[in-house]
Amino acid sequence: MTAESSVGGRAPLVGALAAVLLAAVAQVTMQPASAPLVLELGLEPWHVGLAVAASAAMMLLAVPAWMRAVVRFGARGPIVGAMLIATAAMAVVALLVMLATRVAIDAWVLVVALVGLRGLALGACLAAVVPAARLVIDATQDDAWRMRGLAGIASVQGFSIVVGVAVGGGLSTFGALVPIAVAPVLLGVGAAAVAIAVPGGVRAPARARPGRSPRLVDARTWPLFVAALAVCAAIACVQIVLGFVLHERFALGPATTGFATGWVLLAGGLSAVVAQTRLARAATRATALARVGIAAAAVGVGCLALPSGFVGLLVAIVVAGVGVGLALSGIARAAGVATRDRARTQLLVGTATVLGVVAGPLVGTLLLGVGTAAPFVACAAALVGAFALALAHPAFRTAAAPTPLAETATS
Secondary structure, X not given: OOOOOOEOOOHHHHHHHHHHHHHHHHHHHOHHHHHHXXXXXXXXXXXXXXXXXXXXXXXXXXXXXXXXHHHHHOOHHHHHHHHHHHHHHHHHHHHHHHHHOOOOOOHHXXXXXXXXXXXXXXXXXXXXXXXXXXXXXXXXXXXXXXXXXXXXXXXHHHHHHHHHHHHHHHHHHHOOOHHHHHHHHHHHHHHHHHHHHOOOXXXXXXXXXXXXXXXXXXXXXXXXXXXXXHHHHHHHHHHHHHHHHHHHHHOOOHHHHHHXXXXXXHHHHHHHHHHHHHHHHHOOOHXXXXXXXXXXXXHHHHHHOOOOOHHHHHHHHHHHHHHHHHHHHHHHHHHHHHHXXXXXXXXXXXXXXXXXXXXXXXXXXXXXXXXXXXXXXXXXXXXXXXXXXXXXXXXXHHOOOOOOHHHHOOO
């Protein structure tokens, strides 16, 4: 590694991780505002679902172009530029939304802004953040801090789910659409952190230049991919439609809907994090972990369809969260056993996560037209199918034997 492509000190690493955290929190913060946005502006639920799906799709499609830009121009320029563009896009969305509550704006203008700016533009810009952050961390001279930084990216992304919904739910107390106005502030702070902390000239060394991507799925891994996709699509669907269900079931106003959605999602997110970081580490059988997790997620999501009170709904979301945390840990370990390739395993789980966010919110918001229970029934059915696959397919039985966690941990 040349002097030009390496960085010393901890500030660049902290700046890169701060950008990853703030970008993810900015996205998640807006989730509790999905239902209030529709209620306040007279839109349809699928408009929000389409915007979320478009954002996730662009985050997947734009990564190769950003990786080439990062390799060519270094890390700081692309990540600062991308986050500033995202800041501007979300500032325009926030202004339009706030203006629409005071003056009449055609619904199609708001839908185009949501899909084009909050969806396509935001997703395309945020696709730059993780590749650039990885380059900064990989260029860190201190080996110990480099390893901590690379592990920290996954931790920060998981932590952002909990922080984002808590911030979004809390901010909804001051107004149903306040979380949308805060998103550009978070993105701008992230851009400033990188501009200040990351030096120019951080480029990928020749050995780190991107080559051919590992193959995503084959005969051994496609069942694992399908199961991961079902889990990720189900939880992404629940995160978006939950606010609409709370509004209908408990007759909440827009601001109260955002507040309640944020704190219910926080309970589910905390459950998933605890399950993934604590409970899953006590298990050594990847297949058992995946099966138990998928089954718990199916039960929790299925119970959300029942006309229960608030306490029953909260218990269901906690059970679903625990199931998701266990299931994704088990699937990742099973994929590690099948491939013995950490990069390929991360690609498989990461792609399933993004595709789940593309499919889940859009399908879920469309199914709300059938009934508030319909998205949960569909998600539970998908998880039951994933559970049957985990029981029957040899790909899961291959990973049934106990394995050292150090060999199979991939997240």
